[in-house]
Amino acid sequence: MKQLILVFLCLVISLATWSQPRFVPDADIIKVGEIMFQRPKIVTFGFINKGNQPLILREVHPSCGCLAVDYPQEPIAAGERAQIRVIFDAGILGTFYKDVEILTNASDKPVYLALQGCVVTEVHDFSGEYPIDLGNVRMETNYLEFDDVNKGDHPVAELRLVNTERTVYHPELMHLPPYLTAENIPESIPAGQEGIIRLTLNSEELPMLGLNQTSIYLARYMGDKIGEANEILISAVLLPDFSQMGDDQKEKAPKLVVSEHNVDMGSLGPKQKKTVVVTLRNEGLSPLHIRQVQVFNKAISVSLSNRTLQPGKSSKLKITALAQYLKSGKNRPRVLLISDDPEHAKEIINIEVEE
Numbered sequence: 584m585k586q587l588i589l590v591f592l593c594l595v596i597s598l599a600t601w602s603q604p605r606f607v608p609d610a611d612i613i614k615v616g617e618i619m620f621q622r623p624k625i626v627t628f629g630f631i632n633k634g635n636q637p638l639i640l641r642e643v644h645p646s647c648g649c650l651a652v653d654y655p656q657e658p659i660a661a662g663e664r665a666q667i668r669v670i671f672d673a674g675i676l677g678t679f680y681k682d683v684e685i686l687t688n689a690s691d692k693p694v695y696l697a698l699q700g701c702v703v704t705e706v707h708d709f710s711g712e713y714p715i716d717l718g719n720v721r722m723e724t725n726y727l728e729f730d731d732v733n734k735g736d737h738p739v740a741e742l743r744l745v746n747t748e749r750t751v752y753h754p755e756l757m758h759l760p761p762y763l764t765a766e767n768i769p770e771s772i773p774a775g776q777e778g779i780i781r782l783t784l785n786s787e788e789l790p791m792l793g794l795n796q797t798s799i800y801l802a803r804y805m806g807d808k809i810g811e812a813n814e815i816l817i818s819a820v821l822l823p824d825f826s827q828m829g830d831d832q833k834e835k836a837p838k839l840v841v842s843e844h845n846v847d848m849g850s851l852g853p854k855q856k857k858t859v860v861v862t863l864r865n866e867g868l869s870p871l872h873i874r875q876v877q878v879f880n881k882a883i884s885v886s887l888s889n890r891t892l893q894p895g896k897s898s899k900l901k902i903t904a905l906a907q908y909l910k911s912g913k914n915r916p917r918v919l920l921i922s923d924d925p926e927h928a929k930e931i932i933n934i935e936v937e938e
C-alpha cells in the first residue's frame with residue numbers, strides 16, 4: 584500500500600512539473616554598441632512560451648530609473664511569442680550594463696535580461712545598432728513584419744538606417760508593391776546621420792488571406808540593381824473577417840485544435856532533412872476549412888492530408904525542414920494556418936532547427 588501511495592505521489596509531482604508554462608527569451612543580453620548621448624534607445628526582447636500552460640508576467644523591474652519597460656499584461660498562450668520593450672534614456676556618457684528582472688508564473692526564480700553598450704557624443708561604430716552592412720549605408724534589419732492585419736487597417740513599420748559615407752544619401756526603395764507606400768524621414772540623410780523609411784501597409788490592396796510576402800530593395804546609389812545584398816523581406820498576415828457572424832453562428836462554429844505549437848527538430852547536417860507530423864483536429868460543431876497553410880521560411884515545406892475536417896475529425900500536417908536553406912532565410916521558421924474558426928483563425932507553429 585505504501586509503495587502505491589509513493590508511486591501515486593511521484594506521478595502527481597511529475598505531472599505538475601510537466602504541465603506548466605516556460606519562459607524562453609530569444610537572447611539573455613542584447614549588445615547595442617554605441618548610442619548617442621540623450622537619444623533614448625528602444626530595445627525589444629522577444630520571448631516564447633515553450634510550456635503547455637499560459638504564461639503570466641507578474642512583475643518586471645528595471646535595474647534603474649534610466650529604464651522604462653512595457654510588457655504584456657495578458658497571459659501568453661502555449662506556443663505564442665511576445666515582447667518586452669525596454670527604453671534606455673542614454674542620459675549618462677560611458678559604458679553601461681543594465682538589466683531587467685522578470686517574475687513569471689513559470690518559476691519562483693526571476694529571469695534577468697540585459698542590455699549593454701556605450702553612450703557617446705559622436706557615434707563611430709554603427710555595427711551594434713545597424714548590423715546589416717550595404718557598404719555606404721547600414722540598416723537595423725532587412726526583414727519587416729505586419730502581423731494580424733484586418734481589412735481596412737493601415738499599420739506602419741519603420742526601417743531605420745544610417746549613412747556611413749561622407750556625402751548626402753537619398754534612400755530609394757525599388758520594387759515597392761501596390762499595398763506599400765514609403766516616406767523618407769528626412770528626405771535625404773546627411774553624412775554620418777541616421778534616418779527612417781516609414782512604410783505604411785494598405786491592407787485593402789493585399790492580394791490574399793494569410794501570409795503575403797514580397798521583397799523590396801534599397802538602392803545604395805543612383806542606378807543600383809536588385810540583389811540578395813540589398814533585399815528587404817516584407818511579410819503581412821491578413822486575417823479573415825468574422826465581424827458579421829452572430830453569437831448563434833459562433834456557438835456552432837468549427838474549432839481548430841493543434842496538437843503542437845512548438846516543434847524542435849534538433850540539429851541537422853548540411854544536406855539533411857527531417858519531417859515531423861502535427862495533428863489538426865476539429866472540436867467544433869460544423870465543418871472546419873483550412874484556408875491557408877503557409878511557411879515564413881523557405882527551409883520549411885508542408886503538406887496537409889485533408890483541408891476540410893468534419894466535427895471530431897483530424898488531419899495530419901507534415902512539416903519538413905531542409906538544412907541547406909536555413910542560412911539563406913531572413914525570418915524565423917514558422918508555419919501559418921488560416922482557418923474559418925472565429926476563435927483561432929490564425930495559428931502559428933514555431934519550428935526550432937539548427938544546422
